[in-house]
Amino acid sequence: MARFRDERFRWTVRNAAATIPFYRRLLAVAGVDPLSIRGLADRGRLPLVTRDALRQAGQEAWRQDVPAGQRWLASTSGSSGNPLILLYHQAERVRMHAVNLDCEWLYGHRPWRLAMGLGTQLVSPQGTWLQRLGLLRWIRVDPARPVREWVDLFERHRPYVLRGYPSMLREFCVEAQRRGGLKWRPRVLATGGELYPPELDELVHRTFGFSPITCYGAMETGRMAFSCTGGGGLHVRMDAVDLEILREGVPVGPGQSGEVVLTSLIFTCMPLIRYPVGDLAVWDDSPCACGLWWPKLRLHEGRGSDVLALPDGRRVPITTLGGPIGRVPGVRQYQFIQTGPTALTVRYSADGDAREVGAALALIRGQLPGVQVRSERVERIGHSVTGKVPRFIRQGM
Numbered sequence: 001m002a003r004f005r006d007e008r009f010r011w012t013v014r015n016a017a018a019t020i021p022f023y024r025r026l027l028a029v030a031g032v033d034p035l036s037i038r039g040l041a042d043r044g045r046l047p048l049v050t051r052d053a054l055r056q057a058g059q060e061a062w063r064q065d066v067p068a069g070q071r072w073l074a075s076t077s078g079s080s081g082n083p084l085i086l087l088y089h090q091a092e093r094v095r096m097h098a099v100n101l102d103c104e105w106l107y108g109h110r111p112w113r114l115a116m117g118l119g120t121q122l123v124s125p126q127g128t129w130l131q132r133l134g135l136l137r138w139i140r141v142d143p144a145r146p147v148r149e150w151v152d153l154f155e156r157h158r159p160y161v162l163r164g165y166p167s168m169l170r171e172f173c174v175e176a177q178r179r180g181g182l183k184w185r186p187r188v189l190a191t192g193g194e195l196y197p198p199e200l201d202e203l204v205h206r207t208f209g210f211s212p213i214t215c216y217g218a219m220e221t222g223r224m225a226f227s228c229t230g231g232g233g234l235h236v237r238m239d240a241v242d243l244e245i246l247r248e249g250v251p252v253g254p255g256q257s258g259e260v261v262l263t264s265l266i267f268t269c270m271p272l273i274r275y276p277v278g279d280l281a282v283w284d285d286s287p288c289a290c291g292l293w294w295p296k297l298r299l300h301e302g303r304g305s306d307v308l309a310l311p312d313g314r315r316v317p318i319t320t321l322g323g324p325i326g327r328v329p330g331v332r333q334y335q336f337i338q339t340g341p342t343a344l345t346v347r348y349s350a351d352g353d354a355r356e357v358g359a360a361l362a363l364i365r366g367q368l369p370g371v372q373v374r375s376e377r378v379e380r381i382g383h384s385v386t387g388k389v390p391r392f393i394r395q396g397m
């Protein structure tokens with residue numbers, strides 16, 4: 001594995017320098033000769049590549065010679081700012097899909113079984129030979145449609161696998177509970193694309209009888225890690241990515257939190273070399289019961305951008321505020337909006353009168369002395385095109 005990873009890394013850097021104008025310039029400015037990069041041990045000599053730099057580079061960050069018929073364009077959801085346009089080769093999409101399947105295979109997923117996706121990003125590529133061979137059977141759910149239709153579709157088709165963003169999974173579970181439970185249970189339940197909030201687990205457990213596999217990945221990165229079958233922590237996909245955890249540019253020690261920096265070992269059209277993903281994590285070196293040796297990490301407080309920053313210097317991770325409101329029975333969706341330096345709105349949608357919301361707000365206020373916390377009940381919080389609901393947004397600041 002170490003030899004494979006070094007080889008892929010070396011190739012990725014050389015390919016990027018040879019075929020992608022953005023990387024050619026970046027390495028020239030940093031004074032790095034791509035041929036001098038022999039493996040992952042040399043990665044520290046390469047500069048970090050931020051999302052903003054890639055966005056500014058636009059098509060210059062792409063391989064120029066991909067035939068139009070084999071190009072596949074995608075976009076990040078833009079929940080953390082402006083979206084980034086991504087370019088893949090069809091073959092890369094199939095490779096990403098294979099990585100996803102392999103993670104879920106460990107949990108009993110079989111690709112010829114029917115799967116259902118809550119959220120478009122989590123659905124696999126269409127029109128490929130995999131589908132023609134019957135190895136991809138997906139039902140898609142339109143996030144804009146009412147939740148009762150999602151559950152109807154689920155009960156009618158009885159999928160073997162259900163994949164969903166945590167926010168959409170919550171809506172699904174609340175609706176299922178409102179109906180008195182599900183008649184059908186999937187064999188495999190997977191979630192990803194957003195942080196899986198701990199307060200959601202109780203509801204998911206009640207609805208499905210087990211906890212989901214949590215997958216760590218993003219649109220631009222593909223699957224980076226997935227939850228261990230033997231308990232806590234996420235195993236890094238060693239064959240697809242290289243992950244570093246850095247604090248001020250230096251690798252962290254055990255138990256210290258830092259920023260996740262990704263290098264993709266499978267992308268060739270729009271390589272990502274030392275790309276800060278925007279999440280905080282710690283290495284988890286606890287012994288593992290599942291038998292897999294791939295290193296484990298734990299996400300820490302979610303995205304670095306999901307932090308409420310107050311003028312007096314306090315930094316409150318949104319995960320710590322989600323608990324009270326997320327545990328109120330009947331709350332389908334919630335979202336935190338910072339509307340001023342010390343003003344926070346909790347927006348939510350709910351079934352029935354959701355009487356306990358008042359108590360939840362009191363708990364949140366107790367965590368945030370000096371902050372004006374108000375609530376706003378809406379019919380439904382709109383989903384992004386892909387189906388996500390950002391947990392935290394800053395408005396007019």
Ligand SMILES: [Zn+2]
Pocket residue numbers: 228229230231235288289290291292
């Ligand atoms: Zn494990």
